[in-house]
Amino acid sequence: MDTTPLINPPLPAYRLRIRVWIIAWLLYFYSRWFVYDNYYSRLDNINFLIHEAGHPLMGIFGEMPGVWWWSLFQRFVPISFFVYFFMKRANIAWQLCLFWVWQSFLYSSIYISDANKLVLPLRGDNGIHDWQFILGDAWLIQYTDIIWTSVFVFGSLLIFFSLGIMFLDAKNRMPIEIWMNA
Numbered sequence: 001m002d003t004t005p006l007i008n009p010p011l012p013a014y015r016l017r018i019r020v021w022i023i024a025w026l027l028y029f030y031s032r033w034f035v036y037d038n039y040y041s042r043l044d045n046i047n048f049l050i051h052e053a054g055h056p057l058m059g060i061f062g063e064m065p066g067v068w069w070w071s072l073f074q075r076f077v078p079i080s081f082f083v084y085f086f087m088k089r090a091n092i093a094w095q096l097c098l099f100w101v102w103q104s105f106l107y108s109s110i111y112i113s114d115a116n117k118l119v120l121p122l123r124g125d126n127g128i129h130d131w132q133f134i135l136g137d138a139w140l141i142q143y144t145d146i147i148w149t150s151v152f153v154f155g156s157l158l159i160f161f162s163l164g165i166m167f168l169d170a171k172n173r174m175p176i177e178i179w180m181n182a
C-alpha cells in the first residue's frame with residue numbers, strides 16, 4: 001500500500017454539492033424576472049436603499065450629474081464588496097457579489113422601462129423619476145423600450161457569465177471561503 005501523502009488531496013464532494021445548490025437557487029432567483037411583470041426581489045430592497053442613499057451623497061454634484069451618480073452609486077457598492085472579497089480570496093463571496101452587480105442591472109431595467117409610462121410607484125423622497133429625468137434630458141425617452149431591453153439583456157448575459165464562473169469554480173472544487181481568513 002502506498003503511504004506517500006497526497007500533494008493536492010481532493011476536496012470533499014459536499015463543497016461541489018453546495019455550489020451546485022447555490023447556482024440552482026440563483027437560476028431560480030433569476031427566472032422570477034420572466035414569471036412576474038416588474039419583479040421586485042428582496043435583493044432589490046438593498047439596491048433601492050443604496051440607490052436612495054446615493055441621492056444625498058451624490059447630490060453635491062448638482063441635479064443632472066447627481067442623477068447619473070445615483071445610478072452609478074447603485075453599482076459602486078456591490079462592486080466595492082466584490083473587490084474586497086476578491087482581494088481576500090473569498091471565492092463564493094466575491095462570486096455572489098458579482099452576481100449582485102449584474103442583478104442590479106435587472107433592477108434598473110424595470111425602472112428604465114417605466115420612464116415613459118410612469119406606472120410604478122415612486123418610493124424615494126425626491127418625487128423625481130430618475131430615468132425619466134436622465135432619458136428626457138438626453139433626448140432618449142422615445143427609445144425607452146430599446147434601452148431597458150438592452151440593459152436587461154446585458155445584465156442577463158453577465159449573470160450567466162458569473163454563474164459560469166461559479167460553476168467552473170465548483171467543478172474545480174475550489175474551497176468555499178465565505179468568511180475571510182484571519
